[in-house]
Every structure is written in structure tokens, then in C-alpha cells.
Amino acid sequence: MLNVMRKHAGSWMIKVILFAIVIVFVFWGVGSFRSREADKVATVNDEVIGSADYRRTYNNLLNQYRQRFGASLNDGMIEMLQVKKQALDQLIDRTILLQEAKKLDLRVSDAEVARSIMETAIFQNSGVFDNRRYRSILAQVHLLPEEFEAEQKNVLLGEKLTRIIMGAAKVSEAEARQWYDWQNTSVNIDYVLFEPARFGDIKPSEEAIAAYFDTQKEKYKTEPMVQVRYVVFDPDDFKDQGMVAEDEITDYYESNVAEFKTEKTVEARHILIKLDPRADEEADLAAKAKAESVAEMAKEGQDFAELAKTYSEGPTKDDGGYLSKFRQSQMVKPFADKAFSMAAGEISDPVKTRFGWHVIKVESVDEASTKTLEQSKEQIVGILTDGKANNLAYDKAEKFYEGCFEKDDLVNNAKVFDLTVMETGSFSRRGPETLGRVKADFANAAFTLTEDEISDIQDIGGRYYLIQLLATIDAAVPQLESVITRVEADLKKKMETDKAKADAEAMAADLRQGKAFEENAIPRGVTVKSTGLFTRNSEIPEIGSDPKFTEAAFQLSSVGSASRQPVPGNAGFYLLRLSERKIPAVDGFETEKDGINSMLLRQKQRTVIQDWINARKAVSRIIVEKEVLE
Numbered sequence: 001m002l003n004v005m006r007k008h009a010g011s012w013m014i015k016v017i018l019f020a021i022v023i024v025f026v027f028w029g030v031g032s033f034r035s036r037e038a039d040k041v042a043t044v045n046d047e048v049i050g051s052a053d054y055r056r057t058y059n060n061l062l063n064q065y066r067q068r069f070g071a072s073l074n075d076g077m078i079e080m081l082q083v084k085k086q087a088l089d090q091l092i093d094r095t096i097l098l099q100e101a102k103k104l105d106l107r108v109s110d111a112e113v114a115r116s117i118m119e120t121a122i123f124q125n126s127g128v129f130d131n132r133r134y135r136s137i138l139a140q141v142h143l144l145p146e147e148f149e150a151e152q153k154n155v156l157l158g159e160k161l162t163r164i165i166m167g168a169a170k171v172s173e174a175e176a177r178q179w180y181d182w183q184n185t186s187v188n189i190d191y192v193l194f195e196p197a198r199f200g201d202i203k204p205s206e207e208a209i210a211a212y213f214d215t216q217k218e219k220y221k222t223e224p225m226v227q228v229r230y231v232v233f234d235p236d237d238f239k240d241q242g243m244v245a246e247d248e249i250t251d252y253y254e255s256n257v258a259e260f261k262t263e264k265t266v267e268a269r270h271i272l273i274k275l276d277p278r279a280d281e282e283a284d285l286a287a288k289a290k291a292e293s294v295a296e297m298a299k300e301g302q303d304f305a306e307l308a309k310t311y312s313e314g315p316t317k318d319d320g321g322y323l324s325k326f327r328q329s330q331m332v333k334p335f336a337d338k339a340f341s342m343a344a345g346e347i348s349d350p351v352k353t354r355f356g357w358h359v360i361k362v363e364s365v366d367e368a369s370t371k372t373l374e375q376s377k378e379q380i381v382g383i384l385t386d387g388k389a390n391n392l393a394y395d396k397a398e399k400f401y402e403g404c405f406e407k408d409d410l411v412n413n414a415k416v417f418d419l420t421v422m423e424t425g426s427f428s429r430r431g432p433e434t435l436g437r438v439k440a441d442f443a444n445a446a447f448t449l450t451e452d453e454i455s456d457i458q459d460i461g462g463r464y465y466l467i468q469l470l471a472t473i474d475a476a477v478p479q480l481e482s483v484i485t486r487v488e489a490d491l492k493k494k495m496e497t498d499k500a501k502a503d504a505e506a507m508a509a510d511l512r513q514g515k516a517f518e519e520n521a522i523p524r525g526v527t528v529k530s531t532g533l534f535t536r537n538s539e540i541p542e543i544g545s546d547p548k549f550t551e552a553a554f555q556l557s558s559v560g561s562a563s564r565q566p567v568p569g570n571a572g573f574y575l576l577r578l579s580e581r582k583i584p585a586v587d588g589f590e591t592e593k594d595g596i597n598s599m600l601l602r603q604k605q606r607t608v609i610q611d612w613i614n615a616r617k618a619v620s621r622i623i624v625e626k627e628v629l630e
Contacts, residue, residue, distance in 0.1 A: 042088060042624045044095040049088075058087040088624065096616045098154055101161040108156045113149055116156060127333055165612050169604035176596045177589055184584035186533040189540075189553045190517065192526040194504040195572040196496035204491045210480060212491045217477045220487065223428040225473040228446050229410065231419045233397040233464040235389040242388030249380050253373045260371040260379075264328065266339050267363040269304055269321035272314035275356035291350035291357035298347045304361045313356070325366070335360070390462075397457050397464040407452045410468045426473055437461065504566035504573035511562050517577050533582060546570050553578070 041054040061083050065073055118129040125133055138148055204212070213220070253260070271294050275287045294311050298304050305320025312321050328336045338351045339360050348360040396417070403413045414421045424432045429447060431439025438461035445458045449469035458465040480487065503524060510520050521528050532541045536554060539545050552567040556578035566573040589596075 040625065042092060042622065044092055045099060045621050047095055047099065049091050049095060053091055054087060057090055058083060061087050061090075092617070092622060093613050094158065096613055096620060097158045097161060100616060101157045104161065106157060106160050108153050108160065112156055113153050117149070117152060162609055165609050166605040169601060169608045171597050171600045171604060173593070176593055176600060179600060180589045180592060180596055181583055183537065184535055184588065185554075186535045186582045186584075187531075187553050187556070187578060188533050188580035188582075189531045189556075190528055190577040190579045191531065191549075192507070192517075192521045192524075192528055192575050193569075193572050194500040194507075194524075194526060194566070194574075196493070196500045197572075198525075199496045199499045202492060202495045202499065204488060204495060209484065209488050209491055212494075213480050213483075213487050216487075216490075219490075220483050221475050221477050222473075224447075224475045225426040225428050226443075226446050226449075226469060227424060227426045227471040227473070228449075228467050228469050229421050229423045230465050230467040231400065231410065231414055231417075231421055233393040233400075235386070235393040235462065238389040238392040238396075239385055241392055242385045244381050244384045244388070248384055249377060250373065252380050252384060253376055257370065260376045262366075262369045262371075264340065264368040265325040265366045266328075266342075267325045267365075268323050268339050269308060269361045269363060270314070270316070270323060270335075271298075271304075271308045271312040271321050271359040272355060273311070273350075273357045274313040275352075277354055287357050288350055288352070291359055295347060295350055295359040298359060298361065304347070321361075325364075393464055394457070397466065401454075401457055401466060404454045404466065410454055410466065423470070426471075438463075442467070501566060501568075501573050504575060507575055508563070508565055511575065512564055517562060517575075530579060533580065543569075543571070549574055549576070552576055 039051045040048045041051050042049040062078070065078070065081065065083065069077065117123060117134070122137065123129055123134040135145060138145060271291070273287045273291045273294070275284060279287075290311075294307055298307055305322070308317060308321030314321070316322055328340050330336075331339065332353045332355070334351055334353045335358055338348055339362060342348060342360065342362045342365075344362055344364050346362050348358075350357045350359055352358075400413055400417055400419075403416075404410055411421055413419075424434070427433075427439075427443060427446075429440075429443050431441075431443035433439065435442050441460045442458075442465065445455055445460065445465070446467055446469060449455055449467065451469055451472060453469055455465070455467040458467060507520050507524055507526075511517065518528050529542070531543065531553075534540050534550075536550060540549060540553075543549060546569045548567055549569045552563055552574070553576055556563065556576065559578050559581065562577040563575055566575060
């Protein structure tokens with residue numbers, strides 16, 4: 001299948017981006033590249049969703065969250081995010097969509113599949129589909145082209161039905177104006193603030209501290225801790241043993257000559273006249289004419305940087321269009337091709353890219369070069385010395401490890417190897433402070449051990465460690481005496497907050513009885529202030545960002561109305577009164593109308609497709625194996 005596509009080939013790119021193929025399946029999870037396994041996780045209208053599909057989709061989601069949250073992603077967060085349910089929902093939605101597409105007799109031709117794959121950037125080399133690259137990437141994720149192409153056909157089929165469904169979404173001008181008004185209406189708020197800090201003279205009694213501690217013991221529970229001993233093998237200690245011969249230097253240079261090559265770079269400035277990729281011919285000609293006019297001024301001798309500051313519509317405008325030095329591969333092809341064909345000081349005619357029309361001035365050109373063996377010698381000696389020292393350190397660590405079987409072997413072996421055994425105090429999962437930047441990695445290794453166990457060789461921060469667990473200290477509630485300062489501070493803060501809240505609630509009760517705002521504030525020692533006008537998305541003057549204050553402010557319905565309950569904000573408890581509400585002018589809407597329409601249309605399209613899928617789910621036979629989400 002797809003023989004025409006497979007005959008296309010471009011030049012081979014050595015480095016392949018692993019797993020980049022996942023981008024094709026953003027909607028689909030990872031997809032079912034192989035036939036369903038016998039064990040199933042769910043059925044949708046008698047169609048089986050296999051465990052292999054589920055695992056792949058789950059792992060794909062998990063990788064996305066790892067990229068977003070990094071090391072902070074833990075089992076608790078995974079459970080809170082309901083990753084298992086998300087994966088299953090994705091597969092069920094996908095199955096329903098494909099079933100409905102087939103019922104409607106929608107079809108995707110082989111030519112459509114071929115075109116979509118050939119236009120996928122990850123399979124291209126210099127903008128041209130590369131068959132060898134295509135097959136290599138698929139091989140690295142263990143896929144045959146036939147399997148991928150079959151799945152791609154399903155992706156396109158689902159997208160075809162999705163476009164039909166989303167076509168029902170429309171945005172009226174009234175809706176766009178309503179959203180614009182909602183987003184840009186501003187309010188001016190009179191307010192009083194009850195700050196907890198006003199009650200700083202509160203001092204809790206010993207009895208109150210003890211009672212508070214009894215109810216909050218879990219808050220003061222200590223972290224699990226461990227205590228270990230370890231030996232370390234540092235490659236730096238072996239550098240004087242790693243002598244480098246001349247023939248090794250030559251061999252390294254000849255085998256790795258690419259390391260000593262420097263690509264050609266160009267230093268340039270540019271002026272960009274933006275153009276929407278969907279613009280019509282008239283808009284294109286107008287943008288080009290403007291770029292030609294600017295190019296002519298530059299060629300007549302006007303300062304290019306000043307022209308850029310005046311006319312450019314790109315992000316480098318304020319820097320006079322300066323782009324610094326760049327390699328050819330770092331810029332979009334038409335721009336790069338032109339810049340790399342120019343000499344220093346030359347100014348181009350307008351060049352069109354997907355961003356618009358560019359006028360380029362080349363400031364300098366550094367031609368490609370290769371360092372000679374003699375010029376590279378010092379660098380190579382350093383590389384080879386480091387490599388040898390690293391190997392020697394590991395070899396010695398390995399010999400040491402081979403003799404570690406019993407509880408006392410780490411200490412006894414250290415004497416034989418003339419090594420110092422280090423012991424830590426008790427430390428948590430954050431690691432011992434004495435180990436600085438590698439403390440967390442060290443702690444991760446230590447916390448996997450059982451008492452007296454000696455770890456295998458741990459590569460931590462470029463050094464090799466063997467770690468022995470001496471003791472485990474379980475999490476525990478401490479005696480009050482050991483944390484009394486912290487408990488007292490926490491209780492004092494709570495009492496101050498409670499007092500501020502109580503005073504604010506008392507004033508709110510009076511306001512609900514019809515008493516005046518200012519008259520209520522004065523006897524309570526708080527001052528009525530005004531914010532000045534602000535919108536939902538702007539910071540509040542003199543207060544800053546305070547989402548709860550903003551939310552409460554825009555809930556006030558009429559001028560003179562006040563909040564009926566205290567609003568807990570960043571600085572304390574607020575009571576608010578609406579002083580002014582200002583609706584935005586219509587000319588601002590006209591300027592932003594197109595962008596608002598596009599944004600609201602995307603939102604509606606997402607809602608329409610999800611509502612459609614939910615409606616199909618309601619009339620589908622969906623059976624989930626109960627153990628899947630446990």
C-alpha cells in the first residue's frame with residue numbers, strides 16, 4: 001500500500017528525534033497499532049478495547065504529565081489527575097467516533113493517507129519527505145509502515161467526522177460583543193480590609209497551645225529518615241593515571257572530525273512586514289509593496305536598525321531587527337537560503353516566508369571551518385583523560401563492589417582499598433546537605449535500601465557511590481516540647497486570622513441591616529479605600545493580583561451594593577462596595593472582533609464535539625472491566 005509515497009526519498013539525517021511520532025496522535029492517545037490482545041479492558045458496542053492499547057495510551061499520558069510536572073509528579077498526583085480514567089475515556093471516545101464514521105460511510109483514500117504522512121514535518125528532511133527517515137523513526141518505536149499507515153487512516157477518518165460535527169458551531173456578533181463586554185468591563189470598588197496583623201498582641205496560653213497541638217498532630221509529623229554510610233570513587237582522583245598517547249589523539253580526531261567542525265553562521269538584521277498565511281492576493285501585494293519601499297530606503301543609505309524600529313512588525317523590532325548569529329538550519333528555509341547567499345553589508349530584496357515579507361541585512365559572515373589536529377589537541381587530551389579517569393574510577397568501584405556481601409564488608413573493604421568511609425546523620429528524602437547539588441539523587445538511592453543492605457554502584461553527579469543503609473527512622477509525631485515554637489506561631493497566626501474574620505463578619509452583619517459603609521468602618525478602626533477602575537484580567541490598583549477579591553467585585557450587581565459576607569483575600573478579609581461600573585467602548589470591539597470570533601469558535605467546536613460524543617456514549621453499550629480503574 002502507498003507505493004507512490006514510499007518511492008520518495010530525500011537525504012538521510014543521522015539524528016532521529018525519538019518518539020516524535022506521538023505528535024500525530026494528539027487526539028488519539030497512542031492508538032492501536034497492533035491487533036487487540038485477548039485480554040480486554042472495555043468493550044464499546046461489542047468492539048473490544050485491548051489492554052495493549054490501554055497501556056500505550058496510559059503511558060503516553062503519563063509521559064505528557066512528566067514533561068509538564070517533572071520530578072514533582074508522584075503517585076498521589078497521578079491518582080488525583082485520574083490518568084487511568086483519562087486513558088480509558090480517550091480510547092472509548094476514539095472508538096465511538098470511528099464507529100460513527102463507518103456508519104456514515106465516510107472514507108479516507110490511500111492518496112489522502114500518503115499526502116498527510118508526506119506533509120508531516122518529522123518525516124521530512126529540508127522540507128522534503130525522506131523515506132529512509134520515515135522508516136527509521138517507525139523502527140525506533142517498533143512499528144511497520146503498514147501498521148502506521150493503517151492507524152493514520154483511522155486518524156484521518158476521525159478527523160473527517162470531527163470537522164463535519166464541528167461545522168455546526170457558529171458564533172454570532174452578539175455573542176462576540178457579549179464576551180468582549182464581559183472581559184473588558186471595569187469596576188471601581190470601595191473596600192475595607194481587616195488585616196490579621198492588626199491583632200499582633202494576641203498571645204496564646206500554654207493550655208491553648210497544648211490543645212491546638214492535640215488537634216493538629218499530623219501537621220507536625222516528622223518525615224521518614226535514613227542514616228547511611230558510603231564510599232565514593234571520584235574520577236578526578238584518577239586523572240594522573242590516565243596518560244594519553246599521540247596515536248590515541250590522532251585516532252580520536254580522525255574518528256570524530258565532525259566535533260571539530262564549525263558550521264557557517266550569519267549575523268543579520270531583518271525588517272518583517274507581517275502577513276496572515278490565509279491572506280488574499282491583494283493583502284499580499286500590499287505587504288510586499290511596503291517591504292519593497294523599506295528595502296529601497298535601506299539601500300539608499302538610511303540606518304537599517306532605525307528603519308527596523310519604525311517599520312518592522314516582528315519581535316526584534318525594538319532591537320533594530322537584530323537576530324544575532326545563526327546557522328542555516330535555525331531559520332525558515334526561504335529566509336535562510338537568502339541570508340546565506342549574501343555577503344556582509346548586503347541588503348536583500350523582500351523575501352517571503354510563512355510569517356510575511358522580510359528585508360534582510362547581513363552584518364557579518366563566518367564561513368564554515370574545521371580545526372586542525374594541532375588546534376584540537378588540547379581539547380582531545382582533556383576528553384580522553386576524562387574518559388580514562390572515569391573508566392578507572394568505575395573499575396575500582398566494581399572491584400570494591402565484588403567484595404561486598406556481608407554487613408561489615410563495606411567497612412572492611414574500605415581498609416583494604418585505603419578508602420575513607422563516610423557516615424551521614426539522619427536525612428529525609430531531600431538528602432544530606434553535605435552533598436550539595438547531588439543530595440536528592442543520593443537520597444533516592446538510599447531510600448530504596450533495606451537495613452544493612454549495600455547498594456550496587458550508583459553514578460551520582462559523575463562520581464560512583466556505594467551506599468549502605470544503617471538505620472531507618474519512621475515518620476512520627478514529635479513531643480510538643482520539640483516543636484512548641486512552631487506550634488505557638490501557627491496558633492497565634494490562626495487566632496489573629498479568626499479575630500480579623502470575626503470583626504469583618506460583624507461589620508457585614510451591620511451592612512445587611514442597612515447601616516452605612518463609612519459609618520460602620522470608623523468605629524472598627526478600618527479605613528474605606530477605593531481601587532480605581534480595573535478589569536477582570538488586570539491587577540487591582542494598590543492590591544495587586546487577588547482572584548477572590550476580583551471575583552467578589554464583579555459579582556456586585558448595582559452601584560452602591562456591598563458584599564454580604566467577608567471576602568478572604570491575600571492580605572486579610574475584605575468588605576466591598578461597588579462604586580462604578582464602566583462598559584467598554586464599541587470601537588475597541590471592532591478592533592478585536594475577528595480574534596474574539598476565532599477564540600469563541602474554537603471553544604464552541606470543542607464543546608460541540610464533546611457533547612456529540614457524550615450523546616453517543618449515552619446510547620452505546622459500554623462495559624469497563626472493573627479492575628482497570630482500581
